[in-house]
Amino acid sequence: MPDWADEATRSRAGLLELEGFIACHFGLRLRVGGGFETAVLPSAKFKRPGGRDTDDLTDARRFATTVAGLIARATAVPWVGDAMSANGVRSAALRTSRHRWVDFEALVEASWEMGVPVVYLPDIPGKPRKPEGMVTFAQGRPVVVLMKNQPIADWMSFILAHELGHIGRGHLGTDEGAAVVDVSTFETEADVEEDVQESEANGFAQAVLGDPLNLKNWPPAAQLATDAIHFGSKECISPGYAVLNAVRHTTTHGKNLWPLVHATLKTINERLGNKPTADICRDAMQRHVDMNAVKPDTLDFLEKLKVL
Numbered sequence: 001m002p003d004w005a006d007e008a009t010r011s012r013a014g015l016l017e018l019e020g021f022i023a024c025h026f027g028l029r030l031r032v033g034g035g036f037e038t039a040v041l042p043s044a045k046f047k048r049p050g051g052r053d054t055d056d057l058t059d060a061r062r063f064a065t066t067v068a069g070l071i072a073r074a075t076a077v078p079w080v081g082d083a084m085s086a087n088g089v090r091s092a093a094l095r096t097s098r099h100r101w102v103d104f105e106a107l108v109e110a111s112w113e114m115g116v117p118v119v120y121l122p123d124i125p126g127k128p129r130k131p132e133g134m135v136t137f138a139q140g141r142p143v144v145v146l147m148k149n150q151p152i153a154d155w156m157s158f159i160l161a162h163e164l165g166h167i168g169r170g171h172l173g174t175d176e177g178a179a180v181v182d183v184s185t186f187e188t189e190a191d192v193e194e195d196v197q198e199s200e201a202n203g204f205a206q207a208v209l210g211d212p213l214n215l216k217n218w219p220p221a222a223q224l225a226t227d228a229i230h231f232g233s234k235e236c237i238s239p240g241y242a243v244l245n246a247v248r249h250t251t252t253h254g255k256n257l258w259p260l261v262h263a264t265l266k267t268i269n270e271r272l273g274n275k276p277t278a279d280i281c282r283d284a285m286q287r288h289v290d291m292n293a294v295k296p297d298t299l300d301f302l303e304k305l306k307v308l
Helices: 012-025 055-073 086-096 104-113 153-168 189-193 196-209 221-235 239-248 258-272 277-288 296-304
Strands: 028-030 036-038 045-047 118-120 133-138 141-146 179-182
Touching: 012 028, 012 036, 012 296, 045 196, 055 118, 055 133, 055 141, 055 179, 055 296, 086 104, 086 153, 086 196, 104 118, 104 153, 104 277, 118 277, 133 153, 141 153, 153 179, 153 196, 153 239, 153 258, 153 277, 221 239, 221 258, 239 258
Parallel strands: 045 179, 118 141
Antiparallel strands: 028 036, 133 141, 133 179
């Protein structure tokens, strides 16, 4: 709520102003005679393994759509539209990279430069069930909203590249509020094969991020981090993503590799000085959003959400 909310409740005029703020920022509509009703949004494509029910995701989708619209309204760089190819995204990311690979930070910057804002929104008021990510059409452009609560940015690279894949492969409609909502990453090839659009988005993401690291042996974390950084420098592939992708395609014969992966990612991030997910997204947004185009109350709202 805005800082003036308590004072607003003391007068009829103040209450009306507060109701207008709530409607604008929480995806609601004012009812004739008072009160709120949910805004009607276009139907969304919910990508959920097994075709399970998606009704519990409606609140998160509505709120994320509203925030996306607020950001898109203040974004000046035009969307590249149909020119958004996997090769184009990868090339743009390599140009912006601090290293010689496509990591999450470079991919976020490339997205903004192509006119696609990236919003990190892991905390939603009311704590509704939320997807890992979604892409929605707002104010004449696609906006990617990442909702997986994961501070290690390497985990977010594939989700972001996958959402860009939905844009690049033409899965997103251009009606205001149209959306593709990815509840979770498909974990089996059978799931992907049953959904052509998911398969296409995965292929797009793979082309953006690079071919996987093939590991037959798993050394200790320090050595694995060294090997991954060497591989990344040679192949222009983010070391953290390479490790994550390798374990995803590895048969472990009952051995749990995730503790090793977590330790390796921590080592890679310490050696390279990588920033956490929230800082990367917030820094990029502050560079690309026209603050003069954001109303003070909206600016305060986005800062409280830790989006800006």
